[in-house]
Structures are given as structure tokens and as C-alpha cells.
Amino acid sequence: MRLSELVSNLTPTTYSQLALLIFLGVFIAIAWRHRRLTTAHTEAAALPLADDAAPLARPEVPHE
Amino acid sequence: MTQPDTLRYDDAIVRKFVAATIFWGTIGMLVGLYVALQLAVPQLNVAPYLTFGRLRPLHTNAVIFAFAGNALFGAVYYSTQRLVKARPLSDLLSKIHFWGWQLIIASAAITLPLGYTEGKEYAELEWPIDIAIAGVWVVFAVNFFGMLRNRREQHLYVAVWFYIATIITVAILHIFNSLAVPWSPLKSYSLYAGVEDAFMQWWYGHNAVAFFLTTPFLGLMYYFLPKAAEKPVFSYRLSILHFWSLVFIYIWAGPHHLHYTALPQWAATLGMLFSVMLWMPSWGGMINGLLTLRGAWNRVAADPVLKFFVVGITFYGMSTFEGPMMSIRSVNALSHYTDWNIAHVHGGALGWVGFMVFGMTYWLAPRLYQTKLWSTKLATVHFWVATIGIALYVVAMWAAGITQGLMWRAFDDTGRLQYPDFLETVTRLMPMYWVRALGGTLYISGILMAAYNLFKTWQTRPATYAEVEVEVPPRVRDGATAKAEHHGHWHRKYEGLPATFSVLVAVAVIVASLFEIVPTFLIKSNVPRIATVKPYTPLELYGRDIYIREGCYNCHSQMVRPFVDETVRYGLGGVPTEYSKPGEFVYDHPFQWGSRRIGPDLAREGGRRDEYWHLRHFDNPRSTSKGSIMPRYPHLLRDDIDYGSIQARINAMVTLGVPYGADAKRDAAAMARAQAEEVAAKLVKLGGPAGKTHKDVIALIAYMQRLGVDIRAGRNDLPEAAPAAPTPAGK
Structure with missing residues (x-):
């Protein structure tokens, strides 16, 4: 069967079902991959708290 | 071995966007109060360019694109620089972005009251302004992705993913919904007609809420809440699921705005199903936000920043519960076309977006102006006044919506409409309109307090700003470094590759969109022709x-x-x-x-x-x-x-x-x-x-x-x- 024939035989319901399956697959893959807490997760979560490293200098600039 | 480098953050651009946020927020909300009063006192429609029909789009455009827009740009520039350890690509591009956006807002403020509108909600601006929006958005994207390209931090933190999704999706939505054929320098007709136009408009309209008013503010939450709470996000793994589920599901939900209309039923049902599914990621995000405060709840009582964040996130949970509920067909039959919609959007806009913006602004003010916040007490008063204001507003509009919806459908014992005169169902709402105006007045008095507080804080700034210089690791090169550092960990690997990550986001959004758009446009049975329907004279x-x-x-x-x-x-x-x-x-x-x-x-x-x-x-x-x-x-x-x-x-x-x-x-x-x-x-x-x-x-x-x-x-x-x-x- 050619692709064009396949597509023309699909109903809107089939598109929706297919999309739901794709989403479910991606969701399960991501959930499975991240099922265990790793050091990488802990490090990543701490990034906002690590962004105020001690400044080297505070050069002064005129007001914009 | 490569030596560490130094970096100076560009906070000047953040200061500009924060000031513009408060300025346009005040204007947009004042216009909102005026149009609310026009419904209670129609004599306030004093001139052609000051009628409700022309000012209401000005209000919505001002609060969405000017207030929320400037806030999200400020949040993106402040947090991304620090998260990826790089300046925006170009200071010139930052300036073009800022002034270009303000020019667009000013153009909207002039053209909408003059009646130049495309007639599509939240996409009213005419074609030359649409082109300008696309241009400035490209400048923003180049500046942002250039910053990611020059980054010194390998991992892209979850907030940055939400920003990437915002930039890509808003561009897609804006371009495709705005396609039009101009017939004069300031007027055009939509490329689409009828059902197809309605579908495109609400695909845009719903996802503008998703990707302009939700994802960037979730990014804001994932960055500024841990900063304010001084705690890491509760679950980074949950944030990953939150992100991908939200991006994939949100884009499908638009047709729920068109229940029982001439849109084919399959499309509306699909929109409803995905809207209900949205409960999962939305509440996952809300729980992740609130649990970030574990061990810091004692500080909420004393810190107005945390107060704003906690109530803002709670409103996110409420709005994302209410929205899917309203998308259920039988509920929508009652709520649609009534003020219940107005209650819903203002719960999200005033509670979620507004409070996240105010929390961020009060947290940023001392850091941007390098002095103490002028009055923590005034910020706390702002919080309480605004909270009471939202409560009055939303409850009044819930009451108005349900009242009118029930009146429309009421039949008497003889089988006749109980309220056949439509006006009866409008005049009954007057008390609720006055309560709404009171709630809005309180909320606006809150933003005026914020403006005054920020102005006084700005006045006590040092004579010259100290520009912080920090030591940063060597520049990250996409590809080789990412693969070497994260070999075998596929999601982290893609997070380290902004281009690939962006493509994945675009694929998620485009695929989901096409699954709805292609059948809507290509299946002719969706729009059966009626022989007697002729073009307008x-x-x-x-x-x-x-x-x-x-x-x-x-x-x-x-x-x-x-x-x-x-x-x-x-x-x-x-x-x-x-x-x-x-x-x-x-x-x-x-x-x-x-x-x-x-x-x-x-x-x-x-x-x-x-x-x-x-x-x-x-x-x-x-x-x-x-x-x-x-x-x-x-x-x-x-x-x-x-x-x-x-x-x-x-x-x-x-x-x-x-x-x-x-x-x-x-x-x-x-x-x-x-x-x-x-x-x-x-x-x-x-x-x-x-x-x-x-x-x-x-x-x-x-x-x-x-x-x-x-x-x-x-x-x-x-x-x-x-x-x-x-x-x-x-x-």
C-alpha cells in the first residue's frame, strides 16, 4: 500500500489515536529514563542557587 | 588546561524591561478598569475611539503583550545570563529588542482606538504591526540563542527549556495565525475564512495563553522561586515530565473554545480530551513549585516576595483546574459566552501572571538598583490589597456568568423562555459589574503601590551602578563537549545541545498542530457547502x-x-x-x-x-x-x-x-x-x-x-x- 493511499484512508479519529500513542510513548520513555534520582539531577536542580558566585570585582558604570 | 574566564552580566536591559512592565501594566489595567465601568455606566463611551469595542482590545493587548511581555523578557534576560553564564549575544540587539517592543506597544495603543483591527481576539493588530512583531521576535531569538551558544554552563536548566519553548512556539503561532491579504496600508483580510479561521484563531488564542502567559512564567517560577526560597526545586525529575507533557498536550487543546459551534465535533472533542489531560502536567508543576518551599514556609509570613509566589502558584493550580473543567462539553454549554470566561482568564492573569511578576519585581528591585527595597511593608500591603481585589473580581464574575448562563436556558412551565428579552439577562448583572469594578480598583491600587515603591527604591540607588564581574568556566562548545560529558544520558545530552533541543520542541509542537490542522483544512466534509450562501455585496x-x-x-x-x-x-x-x-x-x-x-x-x-x-x-x-x-x-x-x-x-x-x-x-x-x-x-x-x-x-x-x-x-x-x-x- 502506498503512503498516499494510507493517509487518504485515515479518519480524524485515527489521527487522534495515533497522536495519543506517540505522546504516551514519549511520556513513558522520559519517565522511564528519569525513574531514579541521580547526581546529575541534584546538580541541575542546584543551578539557580549556584549562579551568584562571588564577584571578582565590581567596576562602576554610569546610569543608563 | 583552559583558563577560567570572566563575565559581566547585562542588568541594564533587565532594568529597562522591569520599568516598562510596571509602566504598561498600570496603563493596561487602568484601561481595563475603564472598560469594566463602561459596562456599568454606558455613558462613559464618550467618543468613537473610546468605546468599549475599541478599548477592550487595547486592554487585553496591553496587559498581555506589554505588561506580561516586558516582564517575561526581563525574567529571561536576568535568569538566562546567570544560568548559562553568558551575556546576551549583543547589547545592540538587546536595545533593538527593548525599543522595538515598546514601539509595537505604542503602535497598538494608537491604532486600536482608531479602529484598525483584524477582528480576531488577542490578534487584533494589523499587518504592518504583525510584521514588526515577527521582526522583533527574531531579534529576541537571535540574542537569546546566541547567548546559549556562548554559554559557559553545560547543562541547560529547566527554566531555559521553558524559554526555548516560548520563543519557538510563539513564533509559529503568530506567523500562521496572522497570515492575511492587505488591501490598504493599514487594513487586511484574514487568509482563512469561517470554520478554518476560527480553528486557527483559537489554536493561536489558546496557545498564546499557553506559551506567552504560562511557559515563560513557569520558567520564571523555576528560577526565581528557588532563589527567593533559597532551596532547590523540589523535584528536577518532575520538572522534566512537567515540561514535555505540557509542551505536547497544550497545543491540542485550542478547539475547546469552539464547543457546539460550527467546528466539526471530532476537533472539539479532541480539544476537550487534551484539555482534561492537561490537569496532570499543570498540577505536577504547581505541586513542584509549592513543595520547593518545604522547610521555608515560616519565611512566607514575613517575606512579600514569597507571599506573591505562593498565591501566584496557587492561582496557577486553580486556573489550570478550572480551564479543563470548563472545556468539558456539558460545563462549557453553560459557561461559554458568559462572564465565567472573564472570571477564568482574570484568575490566571491577575493571580498567576500578575503575582509572579510582582514577586519577581520585588525580588529583583534591590539587586537591580543595588539598594534596599524602599518599603517591605508597602509591598505586603500591595499583596493583601491585590489578593482581596482578585477575590472580589473573580467571585463577582463567576456569579455573573452562572446567573446569565442559567437565565438564557430557563423555560417556564408553559414551555416558553422565562427570560425572552435578552436585556433582562444583562441588567441582572449590574451589581456584579460594580463588585468587579471594586475588585479591579483594589488590584490597580496595588500596582500603583508597586510603582511608587520601585520609584522610591530607584531614588536611593548608588551614584553609579557596580557592574558585577564573575569568574566563569571556559566556553562550552556544542556537540563534542556535550556528548563527552553526558555520554549515555540521552535527555541530558540533548539539554546540552540547544539547537537539537529546540528542534525537538518544534517537532512536538508542529506535529501536534498538524494532526488537528491538516484534517480540518483538507477534509471537505468538515464544511459542507450551502448553495444559497453567497458572498456579501x-x-x-x-x-x-x-x-x-x-x-x-x-x-x-x-x-x-x-x-x-x-x-x-x-x-x-x-x-x-x-x-x-x-x-x-x-x-x-x-x-x-x-x-x-x-x-x-x-x-x-x-x-x-x-x-x-x-x-x-x-x-x-x-x-x-x-x-x-x-x-x-x-x-x-x-x-x-x-x-x-x-x-x-x-x-x-x-x-x-x-x-x-x-x-x-x-x-x-x-x-x-x-x-x-x-x-x-x-x-x-x-x-x-x-x-x-x-x-x-x-x-x-x-x-x-x-x-x-x-x-x-x-x-x-x-x-x-x-x-x-x-x-x-x-x-
Whole structure:
């Protein structure tokens, strides 16, 4: 069967079902991959708290 | 070994965006209060450019694109620099971005009151401004992705993913929904018509809420909440699921705005299902936010920043519960076209977006101005006043929405509509409108306190700002480094590759969109043609453009839903009408289905009343409809029809595929003049004034009298027109 024939035989319901399956697959893959807490997760979560490293200098600039 | 580098953050651009946020927020909310008062006191519609229909889009555009827009840009520039350890690509691009966006807002503030609108909610701005928006958005994207390219931190933190999704998706939505054929330097017609236009508009409209008012503010939450709480996000793994689920599911939900309309049922059902599924990621995100405060709840009592964040995130949870609930078909049957929608959007806008912005602003102020916040006490007062304001606003609009929805569908014991006069269902809402205005006033007094507090803080800034210089690791090169550092950990690997990550986001959004858009546009059975439906005459088209210019769609729908109460209410001569069919709208560029009924539906208006009634109604609605809150339009009786512009309008419609005949293509103006003379003659015959033949009102009346007429053509069982309304003595 050619692709064009396949597509023309699909109903809107089939598109929706297919999309739901794709989403479910991606969701399960991501959930499975991240099922265990790793050091990488802990490090990543701490990034906002690590962004105020001690400044080297505070050069002064005129007001914009 | 590579030596560490140094970096200076660009906080000047953040200061600019934060100041613009508060400035435009104040303006946008004041306009909102004014339009709210216009519903309670219609005499406040004092001039053509200050009517509800023209100001309401100004309010929505100002609070969405000016207030929320400037806030999200400020949040993105502040947090991303620190998260990826890089400056934006170019200071010049940052300036072009800032000033370009302010110019766009100023253009909107001028053109919308002047009546230049595309007539599509939240996408009203005309084509030259749309092009400018696309241009400035590209500048923002180049500046942002250039910053990621130059980054010194390998991992892209979850907030940055939300920013990436925002930039990519908003670009896609804006471009495809704004496609139009211009017919003058400031006017155009939508490329799509009827059902397809409605679908595209709400695909855009819903996802503008998702990707302009939700994802960037979730990014803001994931960065600023841990900063304020001094705790890492509760679960980074949950944030990953939150992100991908939200991005994939949100894009499907738009059709829930079109339940029971002429949109095919399969599309509306799909929108409903995905809306209900949205509960999962939305509440996952809310829980992740609130649990980030574990061990820090004692600080919430003393810190206004945390107060704003906690209540903001709670409103996110409430709104994302209410939205899916309202998308359920049976609930939507009651809530749609009522003030319940207004309650819902303001719970999200004032509670979620507003409070996250204020929390961020109060947290940023001491850091940006390098001094203490002028008054923590005033910020706390702001919090309480605004919270009470939202509560009053939302409860009043819930009450108004449910009241009106129930009144519309009420039948008495004899099987007749209990409230057949639509006006009864409007005047009943007046107490709720006053409570809403009070709530809005409190909320606005809060932003005025914020403006004063920030101004006083700014006044105590140091003579010169100290620009922070930090030590950063060497620049990260995409590809090799990412693969080496994260070998075997596929998601982290892609997080380290902004280009690949962005493509994945785009694929998620585009695939989901195409699954709905392709069948809607390509399956012809979605829009069965109706042989009697013909294009508007040149004069009717001109009248329709006046309808769009005056923003009539802000108060009137053109969609009779398949409910008995609606077919009876909008029936003619005691005979129920047909509900609206997809084929009726094939020449409607743009569609005008509306989303709120402050006034009655107009889909079957043609022939219900005579020409003179319409003229008096436009001149002063209260002369024909006691208690009406519609603005007066006396300028329509004064302003001349611009016959010279009609041919360009017809030519644009022909370009869009509307099948006009040879006469219209050759001399549309002459056709319009001839029809205007017929309408004016009928008006005089009914006792109306002479000398109105070439006035705007004649074109608008012609359009009104055409609405819903085509579907009655050839039907012997339906009356052609209602008996003429009695003319008042002395007129």
C-alpha cells in the first residue's frame, strides 16, 4: 500500500489515536529514563542557587 | 588546561524591561478598569475611539503583550545570563529588542482606538504591526540563542527549556495565525475564512495563553522561586515530565473554545480530551513549585516576595483546574459566552501572571538598583490589597456568568423562555459589574503601590551602578563537549545541545498542530457547502468592516448553538431558527463568532427588525432598548461611506477566492451606491430621516440585514422577515 493511499484512508479519529500513542510513548520513555534520582539531577536542580558566585570585582558604570 | 574566564552580566536591559512592565501594566489595567465601568455606566463611551469595542482590545493587548511581555523578557534576560553564564549575544540587539517592543506597544495603543483591527481576539493588530512583531521576535531569538551558544554552563536548566519553548512556539503561532491579504496600508483580510479561521484563531488564542502567559512564567517560577526560597526545586525529575507533557498536550487543546459551534465535533472533542489531560502536567508543576518551599514556609509570613509566589502558584493550580473543567462539553454549554470566561482568564492573569511578576519585581528591585527595597511593608500591603481585589473580581464574575448562563436556558412551565428579552439577562448583572469594578480598583491600587515603591527604591540607588564581574568556566562548545560529558544520558545530552533541543520542541509542537490542522483544512466534509450562501455585496462588505472596526465581536456572537433555548431565542416570527452551520461562514474573512454575549447573538439578525429601528439603535441604543448598555454610535450617522476604498476590498476578497461576479470586479463602488440608495429609500419610507444615503450607518444596516438571511433562502417553512417594528410617534 502506498503512503498516499494510507493517509487518504485515515479518519480524524485515527489521527487522534495515533497522536495519543506517540505522546504516551514519549511520556513513558522520559519517565522511564528519569525513574531514579541521580547526581546529575541534584546538580541541575542546584543551578539557580549556584549562579551568584562571588564577584571578582565590581567596576562602576554610569546610569543608563 | 583552559583558563577560567570572566563575565559581566547585562542588568541594564533587565532594568529597562522591569520599568516598562510596571509602566504598561498600570496603563493596561487602568484601561481595563475603564472598560469594566463602561459596562456599568454606558455613558462613559464618550467618543468613537473610546468605546468599549475599541478599548477592550487595547486592554487585553496591553496587559498581555506589554505588561506580561516586558516582564517575561526581563525574567529571561536576568535568569538566562546567570544560568548559562553568558551575556546576551549583543547589547545592540538587546536595545533593538527593548525599543522595538515598546514601539509595537505604542503602535497598538494608537491604532486600536482608531479602529484598525483584524477582528480576531488577542490578534487584533494589523499587518504592518504583525510584521514588526515577527521582526522583533527574531531579534529576541537571535540574542537569546546566541547567548546559549556562548554559554559557559553545560547543562541547560529547566527554566531555559521553558524559554526555548516560548520563543519557538510563539513564533509559529503568530506567523500562521496572522497570515492575511492587505488591501490598504493599514487594513487586511484574514487568509482563512469561517470554520478554518476560527480553528486557527483559537489554536493561536489558546496557545498564546499557553506559551506567552504560562511557559515563560513557569520558567520564571523555576528560577526565581528557588532563589527567593533559597532551596532547590523540589523535584528536577518532575520538572522534566512537567515540561514535555505540557509542551505536547497544550497545543491540542485550542478547539475547546469552539464547543457546539460550527467546528466539526471530532476537533472539539479532541480539544476537550487534551484539555482534561492537561490537569496532570499543570498540577505536577504547581505541586513542584509549592513543595520547593518545604522547610521555608515560616519565611512566607514575613517575606512579600514569597507571599506573591505562593498565591501566584496557587492561582496557577486553580486556573489550570478550572480551564479543563470548563472545556468539558456539558460545563462549557453553560459557561461559554458568559462572564465565567472573564472570571477564568482574570484568575490566571491577575493571580498567576500578575503575582509572579510582582514577586519577581520585588525580588529583583534591590539587586537591580543595588539598594534596599524602599518599603517591605508597602509591598505586603500591595499583596493583601491585590489578593482581596482578585477575590472580589473573580467571585463577582463567576456569579455573573452562572446567573446569565442559567437565565438564557430557563423555560417556564408553559414551555416558553422565562427570560425572552435578552436585556433582562444583562441588567441582572449590574451589581456584579460594580463588585468587579471594586475588585479591579483594589488590584490597580496595588500596582500603583508597586510603582511608587520601585520609584522610591530607584531614588536611593548608588551614584553609579557596580557592574558585577564573575569568574566563569571556559566556553562550552556544542556537540563534542556535550556528548563527552553526558555520554549515555540521552535527555541530558540533548539539554546540552540547544539547537537539537529546540528542534525537538518544534517537532512536538508542529506535529501536534498538524494532526488537528491538516484534517480540518483538507477534509471537505468538515464544511459542507450551502448553495444559497453567497458572498456579501460590496456595501455589506463595507458594513462588515465597520462592524469589525467598532469591535462589535467583543459583545456579540454570531453563532447559534444547537440548543433549544438558542434556536427559540434567535428564531423569527415565533418559529425556531436553525442552528449555525459551517457552510454559512465560507466567505467570512475573518470569522466573527465572538466569545462573549454582552449583547444578543446576531447570526440571525437579518430581517428581525426594520432599517429605521437599526438607525435609531445605533444612534442611541437606549431609545429602542431600555436599559441597554451598548455604546452610542452617532458618528455612524455623520461619517460618509468611503466608496473609493470599496474596490480594493473586493479585489482582496477575490484574491482570497471569494467568487465575486464581473460587476463587482469591475465597479464595486457603483453597486454599493445603488444598494445604499435602496436601503436609504426604505428608511425614509419607514419614517426615518432623509439625507443618510451615503453615511456609514447605511452600510452597517445593510450588513445587519444580511446576517442569517442566506440560510432561509428557498425555505417555505421559515418566515422571510419579521413584521416591521412600530415607529415611535413623532419620528
